[in-house]
Amino acid sequence: MAPPAVFAEWIGGALAHTLGSGTRVSSVEPVAGNSRQTHWHLTLSDGSRLFAKSAPGGSDAFAAEADGLEALRRCSAFAIPRVIALIEEAGHAVLLLEHLALRRLDVASSKRFGEALAQLHAIEGTHFGWARDNYVGASPQSNAAQAHWPIFFAQHRLAPQFATAATKGYRGMLQEHGERIHDKIGAFFLGYQPKASLVHGDLWSGNVGVLDSGMPAIFDPAVYLGDREVDLAMSELFGGFPNSFYLAYREAAPLDPGYEARKQLYNLYHILNHLNLFGASYLRQAERMAKTLFDHLRN
Incomplete structure (x- = not known):
């Protein structure tokens, strides 16, 4: 897992290219991932938050996930995180999603x-x-x-x-x-x-x-x-x-x-x-x- 500062610098450049030159990452917080992926909470300079998944290699798994999320959005009864961007650079893929503040079901x-x-x-x-x-x-x-x-x-x-x-x-x-x-x-x-x-x-x-x-x-x-x-x-x-x-x-x-x-x-x-x-x-x-x-x- 890359240190947060390194990831922030890398993803900041990719975000600027994807979302516009005014986009800046103000903080990066690693969260629990899995053996294949590293997960992050990103806070942008405008105060908005994103959820990021990063993994070495190609982006096919993330592309499949993005496709699935878009399919689920056909059901308005559920909140589904919006897909912000899928970025692949230098053999590394990142899926950026809308951050949802969630709690467990009761x-x-x-x-x-x-x-x-x-x-x-x-x-x-x-x-x-x-x-x-x-x-x-x-x-x-x-x-x-x-x-x-x-x-x-x-x-x-x-x-x-x-x-x-x-x-x-x-x-x-x-x-x-x-x-x-x-x-x-x-x-x-x-x-x-x-x-x-x-x-x-x-x-x-x-x-x-x-x-x-x-x-x-x-x-x-x-x-x-x-x-x-x-x-x-x-x-x-x-x-x-x-x-x-x-x-x-x-x-x-x-x-x-x-x-x-x-x-x-x-x-x-x-x-x-x-x-x-x-x-x-x-x-x-x-x-x-x-x-x-x-x-x-x-x-």
Whole structure:
């Protein structure tokens, strides 16, 4: 991570080129990032604030994120950080976003969040996928257009993750169960034909917040057109949201009775991704989920 003064000097020149010669950075504050990116709060000379993400290498991941944020802005029920600029110089990329002052969801804001998510999912397309590939975390995510949801999810979500797991040495029963799930995935969709809804794609508590006004906010998307249940499933994976969120969503957009079985299917994708990104601590969970799904297919 570059020292704040060095980053301020570098980004100041880039901002002046992008936003005008009168733009100056008066202060830079590093904030928690991740293993791939460094995050910063920037205060400009006019007192306005920006949120910056920087990373070495090309800008494709940031371009995908900017594309996803613009897609989410189609839903006026959410606050979405505006994309200010995407800068790439000397092998380094920076994504500049509007700074949103956010707090964690509480009971009241979670109810509003559930209602807003139902509105997002009401935005629909004619096929599954997206106009460009993007990323879920650091992992590439293929979004080639497909008319049939089970085929899309099997080919463009589960299959790449199982293949990556195999190359990392995670074989055995995990792969055997994975093959069965892939081949028989249609059994999870008997009598259920999901619509191609606009989904966030990576909806866990770390990617949401609320403004002081009570308006919910979402960010760090992995958007595509898919079964809306994928967002609901992931929202339950890592700690979940307050119950008022789920009650409000189900009141606005009731779920199909088969959701409980498909929830495991959808969350297997994210656990496999965590296995491939972060290692064997996720192996047992991935194996248990794959076996549960395998057993469901046998019954």
